Amino acid sequence: MTHEIAVIPGDGIGQEVTPAAVSVLEALETVDFEFVEAAAGDAVKAETGEALPQETRDIAADADATLFGAAGETAADVILPLRDVVGSFANVRPARSYPGLDAVQPDTDIVFIRENTEGVYSGIENEIVDGVRTLTRVVTEDASRDIAEFGFDYAKQNGYDDVTIAHKANVMRETDGLFLETAEAVAAERGADYDTALMDALAMHLVMTPEEYDVVICPNLAGDMLSDLAAGLVGGLGLLPSANVGEENALFEPVHGSAPDIAGEGIANPSAMVLSAAMLLDHLGYDEEAGRVRDAVEAVLESGPRTPDLGGDASTEAVTAAIVDEL
Amino acid sequence: MTHEIAVIPGDGIGQEVTPAAVSVLEALETVDFEFVEAAAGDAVKAETGEALPQETRDIAADADATLFGAAGETAADVILPLRDVVGSFANVRPARSYPGLDAVQPDTDIVFIRENTEGVYSGIENEIVDGVRTLTRVVTEDASRDIAEFGFDYAKQNGYDDVTIAHKANVMRETDGLFLETAEAVAAERGADYDTALMDALAMHLVMTPEEYDVVICPNLAGDMLSDLAAGLVGGLGLLPSANVGEENALFEPVHGSAPDIAGEGIANPSAMVLSAAMLLDHLGYDEEAGRVRDAVEAVLESGPRTPDLGGDASTEAVTAAIVDEL
Ligand SMILES: CC(C)[C@H](C(=O)O)[C@@H](O)C(=O)O
Ligand SMILES: CC(C)[C@H](C(=O)O)[C@@H](O)C(=O)O
Numbered sequence: 001m002t003h004e005i006a007v008i009p010g011d012g013i014g015q016e017v018t019p020a021a022v023s024v025l026e027a028l029e030t031v032d033f034e035f036v037e038a039a040a041g042d043a044v045k046a047e048t049g050e051a052l053p054q055e056t057r058d059i060a061a062d063a064d065a066t067l068f069g070a071a072g073e074t075a076a077d078v079i080l081p082l083r084d085v086v087g088s089f090a091n092v093r094p095a096r097s098y099p100g101l102d103a104v105q106p107d108t109d110i111v112f113i114r115e116n117t118e119g120v121y122s123g124i125e126n127e128i129v130d131g132v133r134t135l136t137r138v139v140t141e142d143a144s145r146d147i148a149e150f151g152f153d154y155a156k157q158n159g160y161d162d163v164t165i166a167h168k169a170n171v172m173r174e175t176d177g178l179f180l181e182t183a184e185a186v187a188a189e190r191g192a193d194y195d196t197a198l199m200d201a202l203a204m205h206l207v208m209t210p211e212e213y214d215v216v217i218c219p220n221l222a223g224d225m226l227s228d229l230a231a232g233l234v235g236g237l238g239l240l241p242s243a244n245v246g247e248e249n250a251l252f253e254p255v256h257g258s259a260p261d262i263a264g265e266g267i268a269n270p271s272a273m274v275l276s277a278a279m280l281l282d283h284l285g286y287d288e289e290a291g292r293v294r295d296a297v298e299a300v301l302e303s304g305p306r307t308p309d310l311g312g313d314a315s316t317e318a319v320t321a322a323i324v325d326e327l
Numbered sequence: 328m329t330h331e332i333a334v335i336p337g338d339g340i341g342q343e344v345t346p347a348a349v350s351v352l353e354a355l356e357t358v359d360f361e362f363v364e365a366a367a368g369d370a371v372k373a374e375t376g377e378a379l380p381q382e383t384r385d386i387a388a389d390a391d392a393t394l395f396g397a398a399g400e401t402a403a404d405v406i407l408p409l410r411d412v413v414g415s416f417a418n419v420r421p422a423r424s425y426p427g428l429d430a431v432q433p434d435t436d437i438v439f440i441r442e443n444t445e446g447v448y449s450g451i452e453n454e455i456v457d458g459v460r461t462l463t464r465v466v467t468e469d470a471s472r473d474i475a476e477f478g479f480d481y482a483k484q485n486g487y488d489d490v491t492i493a494h495k496a497n498v499m500r501e502t503d504g505l506f507l508e509t510a511e512a513v514a515a516e517r518g519a520d521y522d523t524a525l526m527d528a529l530a531m532h533l534v535m536t537p538e539e540y541d542v543v544i545c546p547n548l549a550g551d552m553l554s555d556l557a558a559g560l561v562g563g564l565g566l567l568p569s570a571n572v573g574e575e576n577a578l579f580e581p582v583h584g585s586a587p588d589i590a591g592e593g594i595a596n597p598s599a600m601v602l603s604a605a606m607l608l609d610h611l612g613y614d615e616e617a618g619r620v621r622d623a624v625e626a627v628l629e630s631g632p633r634t635p636d637l638g639g640d641a642s643t644e645a646v647t648a649a650i651v652d653e654l
Contacts, residue, residue: 104535120464121498125502133505134465134502135466137462139459139460168551171448172447172462199552201584203552203555203556204555204558204563204564205559207534207556207560208563225552228527229530229531
């Protein structure tokens with residue numbers, strides 16, 4: 001069986017790390033892929049006026065899964081509609097530290113399960129009068145239920161004990177109130193244990209005692225911030241993969257952006273992108289191969305060549321070759 | 328000249344740390360205070376049905392300044408209206424590490440200038456249909472201008488070089504767009520240097536390299552989360568004071584809450600509350616006295632008795648007595 005994978009490198013280091021991930025997938029041999037490349041981002045916008053051409057949407061919609069690199073200024077114009085195209089309701093963002101790598105908190109292993117469709121990402125903004133603008137933050141019971149069910153199932157399937165529901169229901173009483181109450185109802189239906197945490201207090205606790213957290217179910221923007229916070233704990237965005245999961249389709253992307261400061265130098269850390277490819281393998285049911293890719297990345301992080309963001313001076317290519325060697 | 332100070336201890340450890348701050352202020356001798364105590368929080372709600380009685384509002388409104396401890400379940404019902412009663416538009420939250428104290432990042436010295444009136448704190452929420460709720464996030468040019476002017480002035484007056492404007496204008500284009508564009512206009516008028524940062528990326532950078540930041544101007548909820556994050560970097564909420572500043576009036580409170588887990592044991596760390604009293608002294612124009620209080624707190628943190636949250640076993644009273652001794 002051949003899996004059609006849409007490959008959207010995008011801008012900046014997306015152009016460097018995406019081919020790295022593709023070459024790791026190609027090196028597996030036990031899985032058949034057909035890669036279909038598509039354009040998105042600043043460069044294609046400059047050419048065509050559109051950051052996300054219809055053809056790219058169609059390719060992502062039709063593929064079995066999508067690998068996305070990064071986009072520059074147009075990031076929001078690319079990734080938000082792409083999440084929609086693949087019908088993604090859950091954004092899965094594992095943040096873990098690795099043996100042998102400098103980290104602010106070397107004992108971190110947390111998976112953020114971020115609601116991926118609503119909250120302040122609704123796109124509904126208005127100018128009421130000159131100088132007064134509003135944004136309509138949307139929270140629905142359906143989306144809250146979907147993300148909570150996904151989060152509790154994920155925790156169970158992956159053997160995680162501690163589930164935390166993040167919210168700010170003391171201030172956003174109706175909207176986060178609904179999010180919280182729905183997530184608690186899901187926990188009760190499953191007989192699952194959980195904690196709840198105000199997202200501000202949680203930010204502090206994650207910094208001080210990340211080892212106390214396993215799976216954190218979050219509203220959209222809270223998940224955006226908390227997962228980046230956790231990236232800081234483990235050594236930066238160069239290490240964090242993510243999966244945008246829908247009912248059938250899914251899109252995989254590193255949490256990092258296009259990093260214009262180092263783009264074109266061939267020194268971008270491919271780890272986050274390769275780990276995103278491992279999540280793609282999980283998604284397609286190739287657990288064994290996903291494990292091999294993760295182990296290879298981990299082995300290289302521990303004792304292989306390192307890119308400058310991790311204190312080394314190796315190139316993207318050298319690190320990728322080392323990962324392929326370890327497979 | 329006698330300064331009338333409203334004192335609202337509230338619930339839990341608020342009842343323990345507020346008297347500590349009052350006794351430090353009383354020990355100064357060079358400033359005349361009249362303290363007027365008022366009730367707010369869970370306990371008064373249980374008695375009277377109201378978490379924030381009208382009498383307490385009136386006392387805070389009439390006083391020269393207010394010292395507030397903490398409230399429990401009713402925290403939002405107490406502190407949000409109180410911020411409004413004193414006309415506070417700016418929430419000033421310094422987060423710094425202290426020599427000799429364990430900290431995740433021992434080189435942190437950042438002041439968050441948090442917009443204190445709008446954003447998702449508007450209180451405007453609706454149930455559109457069953458299971459679909461909205462919150463109206465409000466951003467105005469006036470409030471954005473007020474907080475930016477305050478922030479840039481604060482940086483200048485306190486000798487801070489780096490001002491960062493936090494936002495999420497790539498997603499909240501109109502609302503945070505207005506916040507950002509207004510703050511940039513203020514910077515331009517003043518000829519001030521600044522950086523801008525997406526709040527998610529900023530969360531990561533604050534964790535990894537807090538030493539690169541001085542003053543961070545934030546929308547309301549971003550300031551709430553980022554300042555708690557920074558509390559985690561410097562050793563916890565027991566160290567962070569805050570000022571809610573209005574045109575004339577102001578309210579001073581620790582960033583921590585009522586800490587029900589340790590309430591009543593007499594072991595709460597009074598530092599955040601005493602440092603909030605130092606901010607009150609600044610506000611009233613007693614810079615020298617404010618400096619004395621800060622130096623005393625710092626001396627005790629470095630080599631005096633410590634409460635359990637800082638690894639010691641001293642009581643609130645013992646730490647307070649040590650601070651008074653150092654004055
Ligand atoms: C680029 C931006 C729209 C996006 C988001 O806010 O979701 C990014 O920060 C992310 O986390 O993937
Ligand atoms: C209690 C709550 C309403 C409050 C806030 O969100 O402002 C608190 O978290 C704070 O930071 O003072």
